[in-house]
Amino acid sequence: MTKTVLCHCEDVEIDELYSAVKQGYGDIETLKRYTGIGTGKCQGKCCLVQTLRILASLDTPAERKTAGGDASELMGDPRKIRLPTIRPPLLPMRIDDILEENGERR
Amino acid sequence: MTKTAEIVVIGGGVSGLSCAYNLAKRGVNDIVVLEKGYIGMGATGRCGAGVRQQWGMEENIILARESVKIFERLSGELGFNTFFRQGGYLLLVFDEREFELVSKTVPIQNRLGVPTRLLDTKEVADLVPGINTDGVLAAAYCPTDGFCYPYAVLWGYAEAARRLGVQIRVCTEVTSVSPVGSGRYEVVTPRDTYHTPIVLNVAGARTKDIAAMLGIEIPTEPFRHEIAVTEPLKPFLDPMVISLKKGFYFLQSVRGEVVGGIGDENEPSSFNTKSSPDFLFRYAAALREIFPALGKARIIRQWAGLYDVSPDARPILGTVDGHPGYYHACGFSGHGFMLSPIVARLLSELITAGSTSIPIGGLELSRFSEGSITKDPYVVG
Structure with a gap:
C-alpha cells in the first residue's frame, strides 16, 4: 500500500485525514488539533491548502459530522471551507532574536 | 422546533462534557449539551492543561487530589488516550x-x-x-502532578458521553434562558428550543451572561x-x-x-x-x-x-436560592481544567442525589454575600 504524507512536520498521512473525518473530527479547527496538521515547524504552509482541497472534495452527510454531532456550519460547503485561525509569529522566531528585537542583548 | 430534555448543559468545554458524561453514567437520560462553536473553542482548548495538587487551602488540595485520582484512570475509563503525564x-x-x-x-x-x-x-x-x-x-x-492534552480529554468525555446517549450540539449558541412555569426552563437557540427541568450553566467566562438572563448576578x-x-x-x-x-x-x-x-x-x-x-x-x-x-x-x-x-480565585459551584433546577460551575480562575473531573462528579451527585460526597457548601455563590472570603495563596499568573 502506498503512503501519501500530507503533513511532513507532524508525519500525518492522507489516510489519517480521511479516518479523522470519518470519526467526526472533520472541521478544520478540530482536524488540526486531532491530527496535528498545521501545528508543526512549518505551521501549515506545506499542508493546509492541500488539507482544505481534500475537505472540499468530501460531500456526504456522514463526512460532514464533527466531534459531537451536526456541524454543517463548521464543515461548511466547499465555498465556505476556510483556513484555521492563523496565529503569530509569522515566522518561527528564535528566542534570542525576539529579545534582541526588544532591545535586550545577552 | 421545541424539544424537551431532562438536562440542558450550556457549554461544550471540559466542564460541560465531563458533567454530561457523569450525569449520563448516573442514569440520566436525555441530556443535551449546547456549544456555540466547536468543542473546546473556549478556555479548555486554550489552556495549559496542568493538573496540580499543590494548593494552599485544604479544600483546594482535597479537590485537586481527588481530580488526580480520576485523571490517573481517565484514559481507560473513557477509552481515549488523554496523554496524562x-x-x-x-x-x-x-x-x-x-x-x-x-x-x-x-x-x-x-x-x-x-x-x-x-x-x-x-x-x-x-x-x-x-x-x-x-x-x-x-x-x-x-x-x-502533571498535565494532559486538553483536547484529548474533551474528545474522550464527548465520545463516552455520546455512547451513553448524550446529544452534543455544536454551532448552537444559547440566545435566551427563562422560566416557563411548572418548574421548567426554556432554553432558546437559533436551531431548536428546549424545555427542561434542569439547566446546568457551565459556559466559562460567559457563564455570568447566561446567569444574567435569569436575573442571577455572578461576580466573575x-x-x-x-x-x-x-x-x-x-x-x-x-x-x-x-x-x-x-x-x-x-x-x-x-x-x-x-x-x-x-x-x-x-x-x-x-x-x-x-x-x-x-x-x-x-x-x-x-x-x-x-x-x-x-x-x-x-x-x-x-x-x-x-x-x-472569581473574587477569591476559587470556583463557584452548585445551586442558587430561588432558582430550583438551575446549577452552575464557573469562576475557576484558571484552574477549571485540573478540577473538572472531580467537579463533574460532585455536580452530577448534587443534581441526581441532592448531596455531594465531598462538601462543596463553601463554594456556593452565596459566600460572596456572607462577608469575608479567603484567597488561596497558590494562585499563579
Missing part, C-alpha cells in the same frame, strides 16, 4: 516569604496525602538539567491569558516548572514543544483573546532566564484564552 510540578521559590509559605504548606499537603517535598537547589538542578537556579532558594516538588470577570509554544525539542523537561512570584509556568508536551505562559498584573478585564507582542517579549525573557539554552529555540505559535476569575 505525571512528570510532577516543580514550584520554584524565589524569596523568604515564599519559602515560609511552602514550608508551612507542604506538611498540610502531606497530611492530606499529597506527596510534595522540598528540594534544595542542587536537587532542582539534578531533576531538571539545564535549569538556571540563580535566585532560586528552593523548590516544592510533587511528583504526581474575564481576563486574557496568553501562551506560547516552541518548535518540538528533544525530551529534556519532566516536571511543569512554575513560580507563584513571577507568575510563569513551563512544560514540555509529549511531542516535545515547550509550552508556557506568564501572567500580567496590568491586564485589564476584557473578552479580548488576541495575541500580543508584549506577551511574547515578556514570555521569551522569562523562559530564557530559567532555561538559558532555549535562547536558540524558536517560538512557532502563540494564542490567548480567558480566565473566568
Whole structure:
C-alpha cells in the first residue's frame, strides 16, 4: 500500500485525514488539533491548502459530522471551507532574536 | 422546533462534557449539551492543561487530589488516550516569604496525602538539567502532578458521553434562558428550543451572561491569558516548572514543544483573546532566564484564552436560592481544567442525589454575600 504524507512536520498521512473525518473530527479547527496538521515547524504552509482541497472534495452527510454531532456550519460547503485561525509569529522566531528585537542583548 | 430534555448543559468545554458524561453514567437520560462553536473553542482548548495538587487551602488540595485520582484512570475509563503525564510540578521559590509559605504548606499537603517535598537547589538542578537556579532558594516538588492534552480529554468525555446517549450540539449558541412555569426552563437557540427541568450553566467566562438572563448576578470577570509554544525539542523537561512570584509556568508536551505562559498584573478585564507582542517579549525573557539554552529555540505559535476569575480565585459551584433546577460551575480562575473531573462528579451527585460526597457548601455563590472570603495563596499568573 502506498503512503501519501500530507503533513511532513507532524508525519500525518492522507489516510489519517480521511479516518479523522470519518470519526467526526472533520472541521478544520478540530482536524488540526486531532491530527496535528498545521501545528508543526512549518505551521501549515506545506499542508493546509492541500488539507482544505481534500475537505472540499468530501460531500456526504456522514463526512460532514464533527466531534459531537451536526456541524454543517463548521464543515461548511466547499465555498465556505476556510483556513484555521492563523496565529503569530509569522515566522518561527528564535528566542534570542525576539529579545534582541526588544532591545535586550545577552 | 421545541424539544424537551431532562438536562440542558450550556457549554461544550471540559466542564460541560465531563458533567454530561457523569450525569449520563448516573442514569440520566436525555441530556443535551449546547456549544456555540466547536468543542473546546473556549478556555479548555486554550489552556495549559496542568493538573496540580499543590494548593494552599485544604479544600483546594482535597479537590485537586481527588481530580488526580480520576485523571490517573481517565484514559481507560473513557477509552481515549488523554496523554496524562505525571512528570510532577516543580514550584520554584524565589524569596523568604515564599519559602515560609511552602514550608508551612507542604506538611498540610502531606497530611492530606499529597506527596510534595522540598528540594534544595542542587536537587532542582539534578531533576531538571539545564535549569538556571540563580535566585532560586528552593523548590516544592510533587511528583504526581502533571498535565494532559486538553483536547484529548474533551474528545474522550464527548465520545463516552455520546455512547451513553448524550446529544452534543455544536454551532448552537444559547440566545435566551427563562422560566416557563411548572418548574421548567426554556432554553432558546437559533436551531431548536428546549424545555427542561434542569439547566446546568457551565459556559466559562460567559457563564455570568447566561446567569444574567435569569436575573442571577455572578461576580466573575474575564481576563486574557496568553501562551506560547516552541518548535518540538528533544525530551529534556519532566516536571511543569512554575513560580507563584513571577507568575510563569513551563512544560514540555509529549511531542516535545515547550509550552508556557506568564501572567500580567496590568491586564485589564476584557473578552479580548488576541495575541500580543508584549506577551511574547515578556514570555521569551522569562523562559530564557530559567532555561538559558532555549535562547536558540524558536517560538512557532502563540494564542490567548480567558480566565473566568472569581473574587477569591476559587470556583463557584452548585445551586442558587430561588432558582430550583438551575446549577452552575464557573469562576475557576484558571484552574477549571485540573478540577473538572472531580467537579463533574460532585455536580452530577448534587443534581441526581441532592448531596455531594465531598462538601462543596463553601463554594456556593452565596459566600460572596456572607462577608469575608479567603484567597488561596497558590494562585499563579
